[in-house]
Amino acid sequence: MRPTSIAEVNATVNDIQTKNDMEEIRISPDYNWFRSTVPLKKIIVDDDDSKVWSLYDAGPKSIRCPIIFLPPVSGTAEVFFQQVLALTGWGYRVISLQYPVYWDLLEFCEGFRKLLDHLQLDKVHLFGASLGGFLAQKFAEWTHKSPRVHSLILCNSFSDTSIFNQTWTANSFWLMPAFMLKKIVLGNFAKGPVDPKMADAIDFxxxxxxxxxxxxxxxxxxxxxxxxxxxPHKIKDLAVTIMDVFDQSALSHEAKEEMYKLYPNARRAHLKTGGNFPYLCRSAEVNLYIQIHLRQFHGTRYAAINPAMVSAEELEVQKSNLMNSEDD
Incomplete structure (x- = not known):
């Protein structure tokens, strides 16, 4: 997490977009449709009523193992609006959330478990982007004796916080003013020329x-x-898809290689372009990979999709695959 100056931030923004490009996603029909049709819910599950979970819960409520999206440091629940719209259109139940203020991982895990209890969800599929992916892994690890996570999709994520070389300053972030914290985050956004969709994603x-x-x-x-x-030994039995981008991602090559070593049996979903936020600027590809990941659970109690939206032929194939895996 390398700090940057305001001048550098301004130069970056000027390099990647003109004034006419500004706020393209915020004024798009899809985003306006999402905001007008999917209600934002606020839920308190802790004794501290200042800790409010904000979430969008869309799709059939009869589904008891939905896919839940966890945002990166800079994200809110809205950043996955294109996944919410597309996946619910195909019959999936999707929850995109924004976590409250938690200062340590144990506190986060306890709060997330309480949220799942409140929503009456025994097990879920988790899609985590960057920090969201790390939190998803830690929650799966924390609940491994009584599993609450059925599968993971890890997008531009990491398994060890030491890659940021900031562990020595981690306990001082609470002292820093907001503008300084924002500069730290912006320092990891893509710099230099990018295509218009990536520029729109960064702007959003x-x-x-x-x-x-x-x-x-x-x-x-x-x-x-x-x-x-x-x-990894605590979550080695989970179905995992690792999704990463070859170009202009803040994640280092070493961090990506470490993820592959950690999950040798994981499916790999590679995007040639998309930067840090492929779910915004390469949503069609990301949504396809999510569907491929979730398809393996069709016809089981852990399906995230309305069974009526799955063809009889596909269900037969899935049942056959399930029986063969049990025989093995």
Whole structure:
């Protein structure tokens, strides 16, 4: 998490977009349709009533194992609106959420478990982007004795916070003013020329970043950088898809290789382009990979889709595959 100056931030924004490009996603028909049709819910599950979970819960409520999206440091629940619209249109139940202020991983895991209890969800599929992916792994690890996570999709994510070289400053983020925290986050956004869709995605994420309070950013950066790593032996039986981007992602090559080593049996979903936020600027590809990941659970109690939306032929194939895997 390399700090950057305001001048650098302004230069970056000027390089990747003109004034006419500004706010393209915010004024798009899809985003306006999402905001007008999917209600934002606010839920408190902790004794501290200042800890409010914000979430969009769309699709058939009869589905008891939905896919839940966890945002990166700079994200809010809205950043996955294109996944919510597309997947619910295909019959899936989708929950996109924004977490409250939690200062350590145990506190987050306890709060997330309470949220799942409140929503009456025994098991879920998790899609996590960057920090969201790390939190998804840690929650799966924390609940491994009584599993609450059935599968993981990890997008531009990591397994060890030491890659950011900020563990020594993690406990001081709470002291920093909001503008300084935002500069730290912006320092990891793509720089230089990018295509128009990526520029729009960055602009939208900058807008979402501006909507976050100092405590939101400070707590997320603390979770992102405090000394911690994933213990793979506790979650080795989970179905995992690793989704990453070859170009202009903030994630280092070493971090990606470490993820592959951690999950040798994981499916790999590679995108040639898309930067840090492929779910915004390459949503069609991302949604396809999500469907491929979730298809393996069709016809089981862990399906995230309305059975009526799955063909009889596909259900037969899935049942056959399930029986063969049980025989093995």
């Amino acid at each position: 994420m900058v807008d979402r970043l501006e909507s976050l309070h100092q405590s939101d950013l400070a707590s997320r950066l603390t979770l992102n950088c405090q000394n911690s790593y994933v213990e």
